[in-house]
Amino acid sequence: MNEKVAKVGNWVLFVFCLPYLCVASYLVVALSIVLFFAHKPRMLPYRVLGAQWRPWWVKIWKYSTTFGRSIIYQPRVVDETPEVIDNPTENHEMVHVRQVEDRMVLAFCVGLVVFLVTGNWILGLALWTSGGVWQLPNFLTTVLRGGHIYRDSEHERSASAQTRTRGWKQGKSWLDHHLSKPRDW
Numbered sequence: 001m002n003e004k005v006a007k008v009g010n011w012v013l014f015v016f017c018l019p020y021l022c023v024a025s026y027l028v029v030a031l032s033i034v035l036f037f038a039h040k041p042r043m044l045p046y047r048v049l050g051a052q053w054r055p056w057w058v059k060i061w062k063y064s065t066t067f068g069r070s071i072i073y074q075p076r077v078v079d080e081t082p083e084v085i086d087n088p089t090e091n092h093e094m095v096h097v098r099q100v101e102d103r104m105v106l107a108f109c110v111g112l113v114v115f116l117v118t119g120n121w122i123l124g125l126a127l128w129t130s131g132g133v134w135q136l137p138n139f140l141t142t143v144l145r146g147g148h149i150y151r152d153s154e155h156e157r158s159a160s161a162q163t164r165t166r167g168w169k170q171g172k173s174w175l176d177h178h179l180s181k182p183r184d185w
């Protein structure tokens with residue numbers, strides 16, 4: 001990994017994600033806190049907003065969940081070093097962050113083309129903003145292939161395959177083997 005490019009690139013990706021951050025990603029976390037679903041917000045590396053589900057909600061929803069560049073963790077998997085991404089769950093959720101970044105760049109391109117063709121900037125901006133939820137059709141295609149709606153969706157399979165430690169050498173995941181340094185993401 002070229003770290004100098006990654007440093008600047010992460011800011012560029014942050015800008016590409018801004019519309020989704022403003023209308024959904026950060027807002028979902030803020031609402032979850034206000035409505036007592038989550039608490040303990042904090043900034044994680046790469047300007048990803050983190051929080052934890054409250055104990056009462058964990059009894060109903062036991063998964064860590066990523067909303068664009070925000071992650072609300074199941075408290076059980078939160079470790080002592082929130083400032084570094086260094087456990088399988090953190091790595092798994094960060095895969096989802098990168099998946100959303102990819103879709104936001106694609107959505108920007110689609111929105112830009114629509115704006116240039118139609119002159120309708122509201123439609124273009126709406127398309128760009130919607131990029132964060134473009135992985136929802138994965139749940140439909142998964143079901144149509146006969147798979148489990150959640151576990152077998154391609155974005156979940158990718159995140160699981162990259163971060164599962166079982167079956168790899170020395171208990172390390174595929175990501176651990178491919179990172180340029182141990183705690184980089």
Ligand SMILES: [Zn+2]
Nearest residue numbers: 092096156159
């Ligand atoms: Zn996942």
